[in-house]
Amino acid sequence: MTGKTSSRLPGFHRLDLGRRREEIESRLAPGGLGEGLSDGLADAMVENAVGVFGVPLGVATNFTVNGEDVLVPMAIEEPSVIAAASNAARMVRGGGGFRASADPPHTVVQIEVLEPGPDAAQRVLEHREAIVDAANATQPELVALGGGVVDVIAREAVGSARRLVVHLVVDCIDAMGANMVNTMAEEVSGMVAAAAGGREGLRILTNLADRRLARAMCEVPFDALARDGFEGCGVAGAVEAAALFAAEDPYRAATHNKGIFNGVDAVLLACGNDWRAVEAGGHAWAARNGSYGSLTTWRVEGEVLRGEIEMPMAVGVVGGAAKIHPTARACIRLAGIESGVDLARLAVCAGLATNLAALAALGSEGIQRGHMRLHERKG
Numbered sequence: 001m002t003g004k005t006s007s008r009l010p011g012f013h014r015l016d017l018g019r020r021r022e023e024i025e026s027r028l029a030p031g032g033l034g035e036g037l038s039d040g041l042a043d044a045m046v047e048n049a050v051g052v053f054g055v056p057l058g059v060a061t062n063f064t065v066n067g068e069d070v071l072v073p074m075a076i077e078e079p080s081v082i083a084a085a086s087n088a089a090r091m092v093r094g095g096g097g098f099r100a101s102a103d104p105p106h107t108v109v110q111i112e113v114l115e116p117g118p119d120a121a122q123r124v125l126e127h128r129e130a131i132v133d134a135a136n137a138t139q140p141e142l143v144a145l146g147g148g149v150v151d152v153i154a155r156e157a158v159g160s161a162r163r164l165v166v167h168l169v170v171d172c173i174d175a176m177g178a179n180m181v182n183t184m185a186e187e188v189s190g191m192v193a194a195a196a197g198g199r200e201g202l203r204i205l206t207n208l209a210d211r212r213l214a215r216a217m218c219e220v221p222f223d224a225l226a227r228d229g230f231e232g233c234g235v236a237g238a239v240e241a242a243a244l245f246a247a248e249d250p251y252r253a254a255t256h257n258k259g260i261f262n263g264v265d266a267v268l269l270a271c272g273n274d275w276r277a278v279e280a281g282g283h284a285w286a287a288r289n290g291s292y293g294s295l296t297t298w299r300v301e302g303e304v305l306r307g308e309i310e311m312p313m314a315v316g317v318v319g320g321a322a323k324i325h326p327t328a329r330a331c332i333r334l335a336g337i338e339s340g341v342d343l344a345r346l347a348v349c350a351g352l353a354t355n356l357a358a359l360a361a362l363g364s365e366g367i368q369r370g371h372m373r374l375h376e377r378k379g
Contacts, residue, residue: 007069008093009061013083024059027071028334033057034326041324057270057327058082059334062089064097065349072350073331074266081262084357085350091360094224095304098352100216100345105172106150107212107314109181109205111189116164117197121154124166127195128152134191135168135184142180147171149184163201166192169211174340176274176316181205207280207314210288214313214344216352219304230364236305238363239356243298250292256355257286257295260309263354267347271337272321272328278347281312296355309352313344 005027012020025032036052043049060072060082072089074082092098113120124131136148151169158165168188170181185203193200222232225239246256261279268275286295296309317340322328337343 005069005071007061007063007071007089009071012059012061013086020059024071024334028330031330033330036327037325041326045321045324055269057331060085060089060350060353062086062093063349063353064089064093065100065346067097068336070335070346072267072346073270073334074263074350075270075331076262076266078262081266081354084361085263085353088353088357088360091220091224091356092218092353094221095219098216098218098349100214100349102214102313102341102344102348103212105174105177105212105314105316105340107170107172107177107181107205107209108167109170109185109203111166111168111185111192111203112201113164113166113193113196113198114201115162115198116156120164120196120198121156123197124154124164124192124195125152127191131168131188131191131195134188135170138183138187139180142173142175145173147173164196164198166196172316172340174317175319176277176314176340178205178274178277179319207277207312208284209281209312209314210285212312212314212344213310214348215308215310216345216348217306217308218352218356219301219306220356221304225305225360227360227364235360235364236300239298239305239359240300242359242362243294243296246294247297248293253286253292253294256358257282259358260295260351260355262358263350263352264347267343267350268315270328270331271315271317271335271343272323272325272332273315273343274320278313278315281314285311296352298356298359307352307356309348309355311348311351313347315343315347316340317343 042052055075055077057075060074063070063072131152132149136143142148148171149168150171153167155165168184182205189200189203222236225235226232246253265275268278282295286292295311296307298307316322317332317337335346
């Protein structure tokens with residue numbers, strides 16, 4: 001990401017919508033935010049289109065990510081989320097901001113082989129070079145950019161001795177990559193099944209993108225957590241206790257993680273990405289140890305509250321809506337996003353921020369005080 005301006009916009013929320021839009025569009029010239037999705041584009045994007053459904057687009061302020069200020073676009077219909085993210089980012093700013101990283105953009109596509117023969121996995125891997133060449137031949141532009149298949153993995157007896165599952169691990173560069181990897185799998189599935197001595201089954205990517213993780217952390221000084229009637233150290237302790245509750249109880253974890261996705265999904269929707277795929281991967285990751293748990297951890301360390309998040313984040317800035325939706329393109333420019341990795345890092349920071357805001361409210365005045373006040377504005 002390339003931060004060019006400060007994300008601190010004091011009084012921004014007090015401006016009327018027109019003046020807020022002018023402020024943001026001044027950072028996007030030329031082009032501004034554009035006029036949104038036209039009927040023509042909508043008709044090209046989905047079947048049986050009859051119109052365009054609008055979702056509020058806002059900007060979260062105060063974010064610092066890896067030392068750079070970032071204005072964070074968020075598309076969401078729920079009141080309080082953007083304000084909460086901005087407030088949490090202000091608290092985190094007191095500890096130096098968010099630090100984030102993301103794995104290389106490696107997406108996994110699965111090829112199922114039914115009734116495999118003896119030593120099927122070994123036989124498939126003996127054909128690895130031919131499988132890779134055939135898969136890569138379907139995506140010459142990706143290969144020319146340095147992407148393509150980076151590994152072939154064979155998993156025996158997946159649920160049954162009658163099933164072999166082969167994974168193609170594909171470097172998708174700056175694309176989410178679903179269409180590319182599915183095309184690859186369909187092209188080579190016959191070759192894989194023949195090598196395994198079985199018959200073709202399903203060929204489809206997995207949204208459990210565990211080779212494409214993004215993570216963020218922050219340290220929040222106690223004084224940044226203080227609020228009317230509540231000392232910062234007490235709020236920090238309450239956040240830590242709430243996080244432990246979510247780690248130990250799936251019922252609490254489900255709502256805890258929903259608060260994380262308030263931030264993640266809003267950023268991904270604003271930037272034209274498949275937030276449903278990311279949610280699926282996130283929930284699967286939360287259950288990877290056999291019981292559903294939290295995607296974040298919070299603990300008190302000395303005089304600060306330390307938060308961390310790690311989750312699958314298969315996102316992109318080329319292809320799909322991120323390429324053709326004019327407002328999505330503007331949002332990507334506004335946030336200074338230059339790669340899929342940039343977007344992944346920003347999304348997990350937003351998720352960590354909305355999680356912090358919710359837990360801090362739960363541990364002090366309660367979630368309803370600010371949340372319901374903003375709901376009342378709609379009346």
